[in-house]
Amino acid sequence: MKPIWVALAATLTVLMTSFNGMPAKTVTDAERLFSDLMVGYSKMFRPVLNESRQVVVSTLLDLISIQDFNEVEEKISFTGLLFLAWKDERLVWDPKDYGGIDNLYIDVSKIWVSQMMLTNNVNKNERLSEDWHTVKVNASGVCAHHIGNVFTSSCDVDVTFYPWDTQTCSLDFMPANYGVDKMILYPLYHKVKLTYYSPNGACDLMDTSVTSELYSFMVRFNVVLERKPRFAIVNVLLPLIIMSALNILVFLIPTECGERISFCLTVLLSIAVFLTLVGDNLPKNSNPMSLFSYYLVSVLVISVAITLAVICSLHMYHRSEKQQPGGAWRAIAMCLGCYYVRRTGSESADRTNRSDKIKFARPENASDRSFPGMHSMPYSIHTHRSEILYLPTHSNGTPPSARPEDKPLQNKETDDSDSSVLEITWAEVSIALDKVFFLFFILLLITDTLCFLMIIYHNVSL
Known part of the structure; x- marks a missing residue:
């Protein structure tokens, strides 16, 4: 049966071809x-x-x-x-x-x-x-x-x-x-x-x-x-900005912990290694030069400047107290943190005078026998600034006249209290500079990043 169907199909094809x-x-x-x-x-x-x-x-x-x-x-x-x-x-x-x-x-x-x-x-x-x-x-x-x-x-x-x-x-x-x-x-x-x-x-x-x-x-x-650009933004630009901001946070670390230099150098080395990896993905040509390469260099310069600022701050913090800050450093510290320093100094001086400078208005070598009836004699309390003076009073309640030799003692203590209010140490100058460095580098990093993005956006939009 199969050869018959093949023959019929061939015949039909020939007929259709001839017909067309x-x-x-x-x-x-x-x-x-x-x-x-x-x-x-x-x-x-x-x-x-x-x-x-x-x-x-x-x-x-x-x-x-x-x-x-x-x-x-x-x-x-x-x-x-x-x-x-x-x-x-x-x-x-x-x-x-x-x-x-x-x-x-x-x-x-x-x-x-x-x-x-x-x-x-x-x-x-x-x-x-x-x-x-x-x-x-x-x-x-x-x-x-x-x-x-x-x-x-x-x-x-x-x-x-x-x-x-x-x-x-x-x-x-x-x-x-x-x-x-x-x-x-x-x-x-x-x-x-x-x-x-x-x-x-x-x-x-x-x-x-x-x-x-x-x-x-x-x-x-x-x-x-x-x-x-999404891949480069997520994997290159954002990590670089985050590491730069992390490097600025070194000024918030207390100086006493001793971890500032190690933290700063660790972040700096991380940024340097990251910049090396990014530079390997850019063409090795100088004309034209990528604006992103200039931005990488600026971030590296900012990181190095932060390291130098941390070293300078630690050097001031650990300077000897025998060398008092000069007039310029005192002015900087007073302008940036004088209110806090003065208030702290005055309060500490008052607490010290209240606890330590309590003296009796009597001769130092005198004994109770030199003043018969002293235990039964009433006393009056005389307060001058932070000093508490106990003076013997008469039977009628009036205090005796202050002796001439007691007045210089009172004036001297008053002068010491006034000088403690204005005393500024190198540690206080270092703390004030940390605040300045923190704000300065934050503004510098933000300005650098915004300028880079604005220049690119302006030229690309054109």
Whole structure:
């Protein structure tokens, strides 16, 4: 039964073909066509009957994806299809003579093919077409050749506004074995085709263009890429700002704990190592220089200045008390923390005078026997500033007149109390400077970061 069904299907196909007026396309017709075309054909000669004419090759690039963009080595890899079309005047036939065959696929090793090369290739320049590629030829002699490959080209990277930078990379194609008098390239479209394009995770494709260069001897496919800055912000910029702010917090650590220098140096070394890692991901060129590199240097300078400020503060804190602060240091300490220092000094002096300077108005070597009835004699309490003087009173309650030798003692103690109020030590000067350093470096870091971001935003927006 099976041969019968096969025979019926073949008969039905022939009848339908005859009914439609179309001849059957058989393998025999294709082999005969290929044999007739190859008679006297040589791929060494250009596909024109008049050798004085130029071969016009139409070009088209269909971009599939962006494989890799290495800004350090300044190279980019594209996956794409390069379309080439030209007319071979020696490959023309009448489809009626060959069973209606109007196109034929021929290996590139059999016929003339426009050999192209990528002029800005970072690797060795080689021909793009391979022997296993095929060329589609139609009855009028138009040949269509598709070259699918990963094209790796050099790209002049401009990282001035990294990580908000925009790059323009290109693929430059030109003939590999002919001059401009023999062969020219003509772009079919002014844009790169994106029929099968898949987006890239590191950058966005913003625009494309196609230009003809060197008197139509070279075709340049331009691709404009914009970096996605989120990765650099989260992994580079924010950690750098956080570590810089952490370094400023060293001024809030008490001086007595002895951990200031170790904390400051640890953060400084962490920032230095981090800057080294970031610098390895930037191009090694000086023109143009990245603004982000200047920002990294400024952060490092701020960290070094913080370390020097901490050393200066510790040096003042541990200076000998025999060397009193000079007038300038006393003025700085009084302007920044004098109210706190004076209030603390006066309160401590009052507490000291109340507890220690309690004296009796009587001779030091006198005994109770020198004053008969002293235990029964009433006393009056006389308070002068922070001194409490117990003076014997008469029976009528009036105190005796103060002796002349007691007055200098009272005046001397009064002068000592006044001088303790204004006394400023090196430790108090160091504490006052810590406040100044903390505010100064906070403002400096904020100003530095805002200036960097504003400069980039202003130039990018333009």
